[in-house]
Amino acid sequence: MISLTIGWVGVISYFVRFPEEGNAVLAGAIVAIWTAAWFAGRAQYARVVGMEAKHQGDLARAALAAQQARAELDTERSRIARDLHDIIGHAVNVMVIHAGAGKGMNDADSDTRATFETIATTGRAALADLDRMLGLLEGGPERAPLPGIAQLADLGASISGEALSVQVTVDGDPGAVSPGVGVAVYRVAQEALTNVLRHAGASRAQVTVVIADEVTLTVTDDGRGGPHRPGRGLTGIGERVAMHGGSVRFGQGPRGGFEVWCRLPLGSTG
Template sequence: MPITLPAVLRHDRMMQVVAVLFLLDTAVMVVGMPYAEPLWVTLLGRLLVLTGCVTLAFRERGPVPVAVVVLLLTALYYPLGEQDGALMMVLYALALHHLAVAGRLIAAGVLAGVTLLAIAYAEAVTRAHGGGNVDDMAFLLIIGWFVGVIAFGHATRVRQDYLQEARRRALAAERERDARAQQVATAERLRIARELHDVLGHNISLIHVQTAAALHRGAKRPGETAELVRALESARDISREALRELRATLGVLRQVDEAAPTAPTAGLDRLPELVDRARATGLDVRLVTEGEPVALSPGVSLAAYRIVQESLTNVTRHSGADTARVTVTHTPDLLRLTIEDNGTGDPGETTGSGIAGMTERARALGGVLTARTTGTGFRVTAELPLT
């Protein structure tokens, strides 16, 4: 039948060492050091040592009571017989060491001081009667032993605190990295959603207008197919453009190297195409350029294109307007966009995600965007700084 050790011996390295020391000390006293001493004294001494060993097993629950109990056992053990050995003092030193590890430096110092005073008093009384077991050198060694044990325990405590703080900081840094990564991922999802909204929303709205108009004309005038064909051809061209922009956007999103472009190819130079597609829906759109054009960064050019695109989408979708005007004003410091229509759209539409997306685009570049009704329609104004 296999021998099963108690749990305290299986998991506590110090108690394993103490158990081995107890067995060796007992073997030395029984076998290697025969002496004329009553058996009950030997058995009582072994019982005191064993009690001290067992008491140390509870040092985690109450380090101060354990140290006090071991001190009392030590005080009872050494005056008991002639052959005492050093194991009991080792147990007491371990108790003091754990006090220091537990952060009870004052308690460890007080108990060590009480022990030294007791040893000094007992030695003085013994010498007064012509005896003496502890000379001055041995007493100094005991002092050094206690100081070293407590100092080592304190150093262990400091190291444990340092490692614990290092682990805490590492966990905090990991949580911060995770939170930052989550924020970056969220921002990226919002950017992708905004980009896809701008790419698809405009063209799909135009396709909807064209197909609805074609169906209406076909139902009103079944015999006239020329206008129906033109409307369907326009819807086909717009859908082709939507697919092209979608592929360009997805191609950029798939590129992960730093040298990859960060924006689709749409820019301010493609505003005429955008206006032509809006005109194909029946909306009378005028494109006006003021000032001397200057070189624009890709980010500003893309943002300007998307703002005009979303504004024209809102005109065709919500306002019921039949005319619109897009004014692009170039200045040395900023690019101003003004999109006006003569529609009667509900001002409440300004709270939609389209206006919010345009506002966010302008804000990301350090610019501003306003959208409000006027006496004759609706106006979107964006100012994008060039530097």
């Protein structure tokens, strides 16, 4: 269109300046301009069609590559789920079976039977969690609600026993916290209490959740305390909190023992 306009301006200017050239020259100029414009338009159209075809081809190749990547990812996720089920599921099942047998021993006192019952109950809960998470890993529907802040009291009760007393305090409305953040708070508390049982030599642990403009979780104990030693548990806590845009701190508690503290945004509840 621009070339055609320039051509017409040139022809008109020429014949205004040299009117004696006649109609034959004018007709020839018009034909030449239209011919040049037609070829230029066809060339431009061919370029546009070629670029569009290349673009569509690139999109098709990208979609195919993404589809293949998803298929490979699904295959790998299924393999991991099977391995976890076969290895961890089998081991926990054995623990639950032996705990049930120990609870039924005639010469076991009440404290021993209570300990075996705690082991069995915790093992069955772990199997349920494992089964639920493996279903999600394989892309299946969620078969039961994931635990959150409202289940922290049950977590504390399941861990409490002769060796360790766990107190749980929740200040605020758990419903104001998104499900994802609620699960993160629960898992952090679960891992922190597991560390208390394994490493702290404590007799008491306190889990405190405060829900306001954000969520804070504090887990303290009256154990040996001291600086934290890097390990999978604390590293996993840090990664889980960071995934939700929060921050975490480990170390000596204000009154001795060990403290795990983290802060997370409420997240979206919609």
